[in-house]
Amino acid sequence: MSAPVVTRFAPSPTGFLHIGGGRTALFNWLYAKRHGGKMLLRIEDTDRERSTPEAIDAILDGLKWLGLDWDGDVIYQFARAPRHREVAEEMLARGRAYKCYATQAELEAMREKAKAEGKPMRYDGRWRERSEADRQAAEAAGLKPVIRLKAPLEGETVVEDLVQGRVTWSNDNLDDLVLLRSDGTPTYMLAVVVDDHDMAVTHVIRGDDHLTNAARQTQIYQAMEWKVPAFAHIPLIHGADGAKLSKRHGALGVDAYRALGYLPAGLRNYLVRLGWSHGDQEIFSTEEMIAAFDLKNVGRSPARFDFAKLESINGHYMRHTGDEELLSAIETMLPYIEGGPALLGELNQLRRAQWLQAMPGLKERAKTLVELVEGSRFLFATRPLALDDKAREILEKGGRALLKALLNRLESLETWDAATLEAAVRAEAEATGQKLGNLAQPLRAALTGKATSPGIFDVFVVLGREESLGRIRDQATA
RNA sequence: GCUCCCAUCGUCUAGAGGCCUAGGACACCCGCCUCUCACGUGGGUAACAGGGGUUCGAAUCCCCUUGGGAGCGCCA
Numbered sequence: 001m002s003a004p005v006v007t008r009f010a011p012s013p014t015g016f017l018h019i020g021g022g023r024t025a026l027f028n029w030l031y032a033k034r035h036g037g038k039m040l041l042r043i044e045d046t047d048r049e050r051s052t053p054e055a056i057d058a059i060l061d062g063l064k065w066l067g068l069d070w071d072g073d074v075i076y077q078f079a080r081a082p083r084h085r086e087v088a089e090e091m092l093a094r095g096r097a098y099k100c101y102a103t104q105a106e107l108e109a110m111r112e113k114a115k116a117e118g119k120p121m122r123y124d125g126r127w128r129e130r131s132e133a134d135r136q137a138a139e140a141a142g143l144k145p146v147i148r149l150k151a152p153l154e155g156e157t158v159v160e161d162l163v164q165g166r167v168t169w170s171n172d173n174l175d176d177l178v179l180l181r182s183d184g185t186p187t188y189m190l191a192v193v194v195d196d197h198d199m200a201v202t203h204v205i206r207g208d209d210h211l212t213n214a215a216r217q218t219q220i221y222q223a224m225e226w227k228v229p230a231f232a233h234i235p236l237i238h239g240a241d242g243a244k245l246s247k248r249h250g251a252l253g254v255d256a257y258r259a260l261g262y263l264p265a266g267l268r269n270y271l272v273r274l275g276w277s278h279g280d281q282e283i284f285s286t287e288e289m290i291a292a293f294d295l296k297n298v299g300r301s302p303a304r305f306d307f308a309k310l311e312s313i314n315g316h317y318m319r320h321t322g323d324e325e326l327l328s329a330i331e332t333m334l335p336y337i338e339g340g341p342a343l344l345g346e347l348n349q350l351r352r353a354q355w356l357q358a359m360p361g362l363k364e365r366a367k368t369l370v371e372l373v374e375g376s377r378f379l380f381a382t383r384p385l386a387l388d389d390k391a392r393e394i395l396e397k398g399g400r401a402l403l404k405a406l407l408n409r410l411e412s413l414e415t416w417d418a419a420t421l422e423a424a425v426r427a428e429a430e431a432t433g434q435k436l437g438n439l440a441q442p443l444r445a446a447l448t449g450k451a452t453s454p455g456i457f458d459v460f461v462v463l464g465r466e467e468s469l470g471r472i473r474d475q476a477t478a
Numbered sequence: 479g480c481u482c483c484c485a486u487c488g489u490c491u492a493g494a495g496g497c498c499u500a501g502g503a504c505a506c507c508c509g510c511c512u513c514u515c516a517c518g519u520g521g522g523u524a525a526c527a528g529g530g531g532u533u534c535g536a537a538u539c540c541c542c543u544u545g546g547g548a549g550c551g552c553c554a
Contacts, residue, residue: 012554047553077554104552111551120480121550146552164483173481173550181552188554212482212549235484235547242546270490273503277491280502299491301484302547309490309504319517365516375515390514425513440513452515 005037007203008196009063009070010077012044013055016253017062019305020207020237023271027234028205029068030272030293040199041070045078046191062254067264067286075199077191084186087194087224088147088179096223097179099145100127101138122175123148144182151176151219159214162203162232162295169215177216189213193220196229205232205295208302232295235275235302242304259336261368263321263329266314274303283316315367323359326372327352333369343373346380354379358462361454378448379462384474390451391444395475399442403476405432406439410472416465418457425457446475 007028011021032039043059045051063070091097100123107123114121128150138145152171159167179190186194192213196204204214211233221228252260257267269284276299278284278292318326331347334340347355358379366372378385387395395403409424425443429436440456447459447468460468 010554014554044554050553100552107551115479118479122480144552148552167482169481175550178552183552185552187552192554207548208483209548210554213554215482233483238547240489273490275490280492282490282503299484303491304489306489306504312504315517361516367516422513429513435513437513444514450514454515456513 003200003202005032005035005203006040006199006201007032007037007205008040008042008199008201009068010042010044010192010195010206011059012047012050013052013059014047014050015055016255017059018253019257019271021059022062022066022254022267023237023274024206024234025063025068026066026268026271027232027276027293027298028203029070030290031203031205031232031295032071033290034293037202038071039068040072040075040201042075042077042195042199044188044191045076046081046186046188048078051078058253058255065258065264066254066268075195077195080191080195080198081186083198084191084194085180085184088186088190091149091179091223092147094223095150097147097149098128098130098176099135100148100176100178101135101143101145102126103143120173122173123177125176128176146178146182147180148176148178149216149220149223151216157215157218159211159218159231161211161214162230163235163298164208164211164233164300167211167215169212174215174219179220189216190220193217193224193226197221197224197226201229203230203232205234208233208235232298234298235300237274238302238304240304240306255336258333261333261337261370261372262310262314263317263369265321266317267310269317270310270313274305275299283313311367318363318366318369318372321363323356323363326359326363326369327356330369330373334373337370337373340373343380351379354462358454358458361458365452365454375453378450378453378459381449383467383470384478385446385449385471387445387449388451391449394441394445394451395478399445400476400478402439402442403446403472406443407469407472407476411469416461418455418461421457421460442475443472446472 009021009025009028011017011025017025029039031037041063043056045056060074088097092099102123106126110124111121127145127148135145151174155171157169157171157174159169161167177189178187180186195201214231214233218228254267265286268286268289272284272289272293273282276293276297278297281288281292284292321329331344334344355376358376362372362375365375406425406428409428410421413420413424425439426436429439441451444453444456444459445451447453447456447463453459463471
């Protein structure tokens with residue numbers, strides 16, 4: 001029986017959870033779920049200068065909104081520094097690491113020289129085999145050492161990557177990396193390895209940008225004689241122009257996608273298809289996603305972020321989401337958009353009921369919750385309605401006259417349902433020899449203030465008799 | 479500069495030597511449906527980066543070129 005799968009998502013809280021990180025988290029989550037394992041969450045906050053509690057909150061909030069949960073408590077890497085130090089000391093004791101007293105100036109000179117000679121920029125190992133006397137002399141001179149890994153000089157280091165395949169580095173391209181800084185704090189490279197080992201992580205699924213780190217980390221595992229976890233380096237997400245994702249492109253925090261009106265399920269579906277595929281299938285329920293997900297169908301080339309496709313998928317989810325659920329999604333989104341809180345304040349029982357009633361016609365016409373809210377404005381509008389340009393044009397070019405004629409018919413209706421209303425308007429159209437659209441558009445303009453809306457007879461019903469007639473009268477007599 | 483990775487329609491991708499006259503989705507164009515806009519639906523434009531091999535046969539394997547990307551810190 002193989003060990004249970006343990007994955008982890010390990011963001012550093014130096015910024016918000018961006019879309020690439022969101023996808024990495026999703027892949028880790030899916031892989032863990034797929035294999036009945038666990039996904040752990042570790043906050044890599046060892047950079048005390050740049051880590052902020054706000055960023056930690058944003059990351060946790062973003063994951064929760066995306067619907068990705070983790071097992072156990074959140075692990076904070078900084079709190080584990082003593083353990084990291086302990087491992088560094090152990091490596092020293094085992095002769096797999098050594099103290100290095102090279103100064104920043106020496107290091108800088110080394111880099112300059114390498115550059116000038118066209119050689120790889122790497123530490124030359126000058127303290128690898130120094131005598132005890134040299135070390136004492138350095139200490140006496142007040143130098144604080146770092147602890148470096150005594151990396152293998154010959155042979156090669158191999159990473160068997162579940163996505164990238166077998167990747168090989170010649171060891172003379174890998175230098176003796178720093179494990180412990182001169183101030184006694186661990187470096188990222190050490191901390192990651194120690195934490196992943198201690199957390200019993202079996203699968204490290206992360207961005208492609210860590211591929212070369214995997215080689216160096218493998219050397220640390222080997223020095224400690226620890227089992228190397230399986231690696232899976234997934235390709236990065238690029239902006240629409242192919243360049244690295246930046247704030248300008250779509251590397252927005254996932255919270256921004258919430259404010260843009262995307263549904264978590266829609267975003268997840270879009271994200272899972274970025275780099276991964278399952279034949280021709282485009283839409284996946286969460287269960288299908290879990291059942292179908294694997295690493296071998298993750299591609300190796302970077303993908304561009306495409307808002308048009310995200311919108312399309314999100315639109316699909318909007319149409320297939322229940323009305324009540326959609327309304328509550330709107331309510332959780334409203335606080336994050338302009339004018340949202342005010343709208344939220346107007347959401348009384350009556351309004352909710354109306355909105356719910358109009359939802360089937362509304363959700364079919366929106367690709368995002370923001371668009372849905374936009375299309376719902378007429379529900380909340382108060383008389384006399386403000387008209388947009390197209391609605392005004394319809395009314396001014398003969399629309400008002402038509403409304404006057406219609407008004408009598410409508411006012412005399414006994415029942416107020418879609419079928420009755422449609423019959424009445426059609427009767428008027430026939431009597432005057434016009435197309436239904438000729439009458440529908442002025443009605444739409446009067447009722448919604450716009451030239452587009454859900455079916456006009458549904459609008460009549462949602463608005464109710466009094467409000468509908470009032471809005472028509474406003475325009476007919478204007 | 480050095481190391482590593484990548485390369486199919488505009489975009490996301492299917493394709494694991496013959497099933498490919500290269501499939502699907504988004505976007506785009508033209509229809510149908512229709513009270514508007516959508517939805518739905520029918521159809522269309524559009525790709526194997528280039529060059530060498532290997533093979534009876536290559537989008538699929540190998541090499542080179544070109545083009546992208548990532549990493550080269552006492553950052554993570």
